Amino acid sequence: MKFSIKRSIFLNQLSNVTRAIPGKATIPILTGVKLELTNDQLTLIGSDSEISIESIISVNDDLNELEIEKTGSVVLPARLFNEIIRKLPTNKLTIEVNDQYTATITSGQATFNVIGVAGDAYPKLPTVETTNGISLPSTTFKQLINQTIFSASNQESRPILTGLHLINKGSFVSAIATDSHRLSKREMPFTNEVSETEFESITIPKKTMLELMRIAEDEQDLTMIISHQQVIFLLNDVTIYSRLLEGMYPDAERLIPTEYQSEIVVNSTEFLNAIDRASLMSREGSSNVVQMTIENGEVVLSVRGNELGKVAEVIETKKIEGKDIKISFNPEYMKDALKSFDGSDISLQMQSAVRPLLLQLDTPSEIENNRLLQLLTPIRTH
């Protein structure tokens, strides 16, 4: 195996696949990156056995400056290889692998010898048995992930809750994440109608969603394929393979309240900053709780006194309606929820001090089935 290539192009794709590669692995070969060279293209693969990322550099794109001298494949230690490529002295590099799978990397006057193993020893990627993909709008889908994924659980005690749940509604998708203390839901229209045979509902691991959000560019072709407990995301040069989470996702829709006793409208950024200030005091206390009091036409955020002090702030509101109420919540969860609205004015609806708080855009999206909502369970205080 021997080829030369433009370093910046190679480094970019190498970085994409390296993100999937674990620092330590029970299967040692997975700490390596696989390079596979055919007459047409160089393929890079990284995997942690749950998620695999494959990146293709074509010989046909002159910008890549890919010159293939001898085909073959090899697996090289990913972290070290990445750092070497990053620090090479020129923007051109040559890699030659000998029969003992030692790679000689040259660039300018620098020569590295890195000991690798045979490419055949690397696990095979799942084969895709369908070409029936669902086309997704990459910009909106990245936004959807960003607005929901923080509510997915980090606890392995209920694995199904560590993923993002997608429900196929034909003309749109409904995405839900919840850790049972809070819930995020975002709807997004499909680019084309999607039939039920393609999928009813799936749950995708959090890590896969975060990697997709990182790798996908705005306004890029993005296709999702579902096949045998696997989901595959096709981008221009990069393919992400991931297992799906197994198990029944709880019926979250029924948790979303349909009526309320009190409503306020605030700017999400101003409210976020006020919560941030109040949480300075709550973090110092024994329980991280901020109280919101709606009374006499005024909304006050406060933290009860602890050994260091206390805080109170009157919030600027655009609307206050309904009954007076005192309700307490975890300020970190509230901050996450508020950030998803990206500065817009939002409506907070409450039923009682013990029923979930509902956050939505005050002015709903003009696009149909494009709704975002955040649900927060209050904390009971005495």
Place this chain on the structure above:
Amino acid sequence: MKFSIKRSIFLNQLSNVTRAIPGKATIPILTGVKLELTNDQLTLIGSDSEISIESIISVNDDLNELEIEKTGSVVLPARLFNEIIRKLPTNKLTIEVNDQYTATITSGQATFNVIGVAGDAYPKLPTVETTNGISLPSTTFKQLINQTIFSASNQESRPILTGLHLINKGSFVSAIATDSHRLSKREMPFTNEVSETEFESITIPKKTMLELMRIAEDEQDLTMIISHQQVIFLLNDVTIYSRLLEGMYPDAERLIPTEYQSEIVVNSTEFLNAIDRASLMSREGSSNVVQMTIENGEVVLSVRGNELGKVAEVIETKKIEGKDIKISFNPEYMKDALKSFDGSDISLQMQSAVRPLLLQLDTPSEIENNRLLQLLTPIRTH
């Protein structure tokens, strides 16, 4: 005690003094920041008992927007107080302290109550018994610290080596730092002649030097006062008090070689990048060693093979003179030394594989007594 002030000004000075304040302290009051308000000024003080930083905000500078309503003093929990000030909603704040030393901080609609203690309970700063200060050029002195302090030891087994040693030479100062594996020396002319009665030599703790480097601005008035095992640095609004390190500093001058067998001249940045590449492989090995070979009119950096591979690179040189040599060194120490030359061409002089390597500017400074040198002990290999 009651005053109002411009938040950005207050925050800036509060950040300066907070850097001295430890997160935990055996004397609990030292985790607090002291505020002292007279009719003329607001003084902020932070201390870890070894270094104290005092900052003064004058009522006479209109930019401060300092309005004093009632004088007094208080000590408030530093970390929390700092975060509160940083997150207040407007650029104006008012602080009022009641008889129980609870501070009420208001800004816009936000009101914080922070429980403090009496200002009298805070340790007194050392009093300065001399007004006989030494004027230092702040830009050059900051550079001097930056070019030497990395060689100071981090090991408390020989406390004197954890500081920067300054020797008074009358018209110039000689600064030395060494951890016994490497040595940095920088000379710098005094602004005025300094008499021996002011000081012969002192050793200042590393932390003090780093704080001074951070707080002092370029082209700023900087005065050093030495008094009773204390050194005091006076800046415009900020004063840094620090104890001096006690004990005999080793006679480092005699370690500096006066002759050599081999010399090369290289660009410090290019050489740094090559060492950085080579160290990728040495870090993976059992000992972190890079070898330099001067042979047949060529300089080669290399790392012997380990279980992951090896590396070799021919270095571009501007001059090669003297005997062939093989010499090995710690690449991290070499990188620190090279960075101090900031991209200039440098001369490396060697006597043998076991005697210290000397690094100096290839073209010496045009200013007299303005010399920089770095000394590195080689590593013996077999």
